[in-house]
Amino acid sequence: MVLLAALLWGTTGTAQSLAPAGLSPYWVGALRLAVATVFFAALLAVLARRGAPGGWLDGRRVLLAGACVAVYNLSFFAGLKACGVALGTALALGSGPIWAGLLQTALLRRLPAPVWWAGTLLGVAGGVAMALDAGAGGSGGASAAGIALCLLSGLSYAAYTLLNKPLVQQASAAKVNLAVFGSAALLSLPVAGWVAGVPTLTAGSWATVAYLGLVATGIAYLLFTSALRHISGATGVTLALAEPVTAFVLAVAVVGETPTLLSVVGLVAVLSGLLLVVWAELRAERAA
Numbered sequence: 001m002v003l004l005a006a007l008l009w010g011t012t013g014t015a016q017s018l019a020p021a022g023l024s025p026y027w028v029g030a031l032r033l034a035v036a037t038v039f040f041a042a043l044l045a046v047l048a049r050r051g052a053p054g055g056w057l058d059g060r061r062v063l064l065a066g067a068c069v070a071v072y073n074l075s076f077f078a079g080l081k082a083c084g085v086a087l088g089t090a091l092a093l094g095s096g097p098i099w100a101g102l103l104q105t106a107l108l109r110r111l112p113a114p115v116w117w118a119g120t121l122l123g124v125a126g127g128v129a130m131a132l133d134a135g136a137g138g139s140g141g142a143s144a145a146g147i148a149l150c151l152l153s154g155l156s157y158a159a160y161t162l163l164n165k166p167l168v169q170q171a172s173a174a175k176v177n178l179a180v181f182g183s184a185a186l187l188s189l190p191v192a193g194w195v196a197g198v199p200t201l202t203a204g205s206w207a208t209v210a211y212l213g214l215v216a217t218g219i220a221y222l223l224f225t226s227a228l229r230h231i232s233g234a235t236g237v238t239l240a241l242a243e244p245v246t247a248f249v250l251a252v253a254v255v256g257e258t259p260t261l262l263s264v265v266g267l268v269a270v271l272s273g274l275l276l277v278v279w280a281e282l283r284a285e286r287a288a
Contacts, residue, residue, distance in 0.1 A: 001227035002239040003274075008220035010246020015211050023205045024196035025081070028212065029073035030188035031199075035213020036221065037185045040178035043222075047174055057171050057179055061163055066183025068160035073188055076153035082146025090131035091147060093244065094124045095154030100237035103162055112234055116280040120234075123241040123273025129266030130244045162233040164225060173225040181221070231281055238277045241270055 080088035097120045105111050112120075160180075167176045192199075199205075228236055248267055252259055 001223040002231070002236055003242050005220040005223040005227070006240045006242035007246045008216050008223075009240065010243045011250065012212060012216045015208055015216065023199060023201065023208075024192070025077040026074065026192040026196045027199045028209065029077050030185065030192035031209045032212040032217050033069070033073065033181055033185040033188050035209060036217040037178065037182045039214050039218035040174055040181060040222075044172075044174040044178050047172065057167060057176065061167060062176075062179045063183055065160050065163040065167065065180045067187060068156040068163065069180060069184035070187040070191070071156040072153050072160060073184070074191060075149045075156065079146050079149035079153055082143050083150055088146070088150045089244075090128040091150035092153040092157075093131065093241065094128045095151050096157050097124055097234070097238040097241065099155045099158035100161060100234040103158055104232065104234045107162065110232070112232075113280050113284065115276055115283070116235070116238075119273040119276025119280060120238045121273070122276065123238060123270050126266040126269025126271075126273060127241050127244045129269065130248055130263050133260055133262040133266065158233075158237050161228070161237050165228045165233045165236075168225050168228050173222055177218075177221055177225055181217075232284075235277055235281050239274060242274060245270055 076088075076092055079092060082088070083091065101112050101117065101120060164176065164180065167180070170176075201209075224236065224240075231239075245267060248259070248263060
């Protein structure tokens, strides 16, 4: 489920590249959260009609998880603007699994196995290589503030995942996501309006936001949240490194880019790292 979610996340860049120019990335991030919230509300209404159990949620944890999603969205787009897409993606995506492993160790007192760390570091190295190679022709340097924003986005994503795992033990994935993403949308929309002003939305813009909200966010996070019932939060973050693999395949198959040796080596490293992480998770499950 996590790998399928990562496949859907990997379509985000291609979808945004095909979108009409003019819509601020801050509004893209905020509106996709709003669309995802509507999706989760509709899904929960259908499940409630069928008599699906509800469950109580820890309100404080929900607000914290929602704040992490909002911070992740805003800091990620701001970091990309300051650092460039290649370096920004490498920092945000690469730091997420490491943050998750450190947070899990510090907060939950659960140290991932050495095999997990080996797979994570191998996957991070491969993902960074692919991201940097994709932007090798870019220009501009990275500011300290931009680097900090990208690292913050990785940290907030890892924190969201660890906060979300206990929530999915309390209620359905639809209810958890409605609460978390609804909170994130309420926080993100005013910030987007303050930073980027009033948006001008065209039919093409709505089509892009609808796809990102329903598919790359709604369905993807429904899969990801459901998977957290069965795997650790740190493993969930690491498996999400499959996202650049999807982006790589789309860049070659749809956009027509020619893969370089570095990108192919990075692809092999990511896939090898993911296999090691899955193996470590299966070993931990058997031991339990």
